Amino acid sequence: MNSERWQRVKELLDVSLRLDPSERDAYLARSCEGDTDLRDEVVSLIEAYQNAGDLLEPPSVPRSDALVGTLLGSYKITEHVGDGGMGAVYRGLRADDVFEKEVAVKVVRRGLDLDYMVRHFRLERQIMASLDHPNIARLLDGGTTPDGLPYFVMEFIHGQAIDTYCNQQKLDLRARLALFRSVCRAVEFAHRLGIVHGDIKPGNILVTSDGIAKLLDFGIAKILRPDHVPARDGVTTATPAMTPEYASPEQIRGERVTETTDIYSLGVLL
Numbered sequence: 001m002n003s004e005r006w007q008r009v010k011e012l013l014d015v016s017l018r019l020d021p022s023e024r025d026a027y028l029a030r031s032c033e034g035d036t037d038l039r040d041e042v043v044s045l046i047e048a049y050q051n052a053g054d055l056l057e058p059p060s061v062p063r064s065d066a067l068v069g070t071l072l073g074s075y076k077i078t079e080h081v082g083d084g085g086m087g088a089v090y091r092g093l094r095a096d097d098v099f100e101k102e103v104a105v106k107v108v109r110r111g112l113d114l115d116y117m118v119r120h121f122r123l124e125r126q127i128m129a130s131l132d133h134p135n136i137a138r139l140l141d142g143g144t145t146p147d148g149l150p151y152f153v154m155e156f157i158h159g160q161a162i163d164t165y166c167n168q169q170k171l172d173l174r175a176r177l178a179l180f181r182s183v184c185r186a187v188e189f190a191h192r193l194g195i196v197h198g199d200i201k202p203g204n205i206l207v208t209s210d211g212i213a214k215l216l217d218f219g220i221a222k223i224l225r226p227d228h229v230p231a232r233d234g235v236t237t238a239t240p241a242m243t244p245e246y247a248s249p250e251q252i253r254g255e256r257v258t259e260t261t262d263i264y265s266l267g268v269l270l
Contacts, residue, residue, distance in 0.1 A: 012028065016042060074096045075153060076092060135185060136186050154216070160206060162183070197265075246269065248260070
């Protein structure tokens with residue numbers, strides 16, 4: 001298997017692991033375009049992952065977690081709160097008696113700590129470091145766990161998905177548009193830095209109790225202009241994962257992603 005073929009296998013594997021099991025067959029049939037050897041290779045790797053340790057266990061199933069109760073830098077991990085893409089997300093508290101602060105800590109999930117996954121995770125961390133905007137979740141810190149997994153620390157957003165918030169608050173059209181425009185400003189800010197989010201959907205936009213929208217999860221973002229946001233190891237794009245309901249036509253077809261990808265997804269969101 002040459003390097004180009006192996007890269008394609010890794011990309012298909014990454015997307016497949018993010019999808020619901022019921023969606024994988026259709027995705028692979030579409031993406032492999034009749035190449036049965038390619039499909040079989042990806043399927044065999046998915047089976048190997050499953051047999052290696054229940055990596056696809058739903059987040060809702062209670063599980064013990066070795067990180068809970070430990071210190072990462074100045075923060076004590078208090079609770080596992082969810083999984084997204086390449087990382088597991090934890091609630092943490094500042095633990096050095098300097099001041100009190102609740103944070104979210106995202107760590108590469110054990111079992112997905114392959115070299116290329118770690119590089120993409122570090123890319124997400126670099127992207128977050130460059131995004132200082134009131135409607136984007138802020139990066140506070142970062143580092144590496146004692147066993148070598150990269151992590152980053154963000155502000156913990158207490159909020160609801162934007163669609164749930166609008167419905168529960170019974171917002172009228174004018175108020176919904178005002179909230180949507182604040183999301184557009186955040187996306188525009190990222191685009192000025194040459195960053196395409198790539199996964200704009202309600203679950204990635206939380207609205208706080210005081211009505212402020214926060215865009216988060218740049219796990220599959222792409223850097224269009226590396227001169228604006230330097231990327232380590234030459235990595236400028238994450239793997240081609242997507243949320244089909246909000247993905248643009250070019251994402252579905254596996255074509256080049258640009259700023260218009262986010263604009264399409266914003267239209268679906270609206």
